[in-house]
Amino acid sequence: MVLAAEKAPSGEHFIISAGELSIGEMFKILGEAAGVKAPADAPQPLVRLIGNILDPIGKLFFWNAPLNNELVHYIYDRCVRISGEKAMRDLGWRPRLAPEILTGIVKELQTVS
Numbered sequence: 001m002v003l004a005a006e007k008a009p010s011g012e013h014f015i016i017s018a019g020e021l022s023i024g025e026m027f028k029i030l031g032e033a034a035g036v037k038a039p040a041d042a043p044q045p046l047v048r049l050i051g052n053i054l055d056p057i058g059k060l061f062f063w064n065a066p067l068n069n070e071l072v073h074y075i076y077d078r079c080v081r082i083s084g085e086k087a088m089r090d091l092g093w094r095p096r097l098a099p100e101i102l103t104g105i106v107k108e109l110q111t112v113s
Helices: 002-007 023-034 044-060 069-076 085-091 098-112
Strands: none
Touching: 002 085, 023 098, 044 069
């Protein structure tokens, strides 16, 4: 953000992203850094089935189900690609890799505890 404030023309927009990780990859990195086992993913067909069951029940009873078809779609089907390439190119931003960032967060939290 500092680089954008210093170097970017007024009105320019930048995505600041150190890369993409799946939730499973993120939990694996965090678990390894913290010395705990990452949670296992539930089988996708089971998650879809539960979403299909809870979604109409939630709508019928005006209940915010913990898993519904919209959330299942977001987890498995939604594909959004982001890139910090413009910030790297135009601003000279050099991000750390996502695993390095996550490992640093865990180490920092461990020193605070």
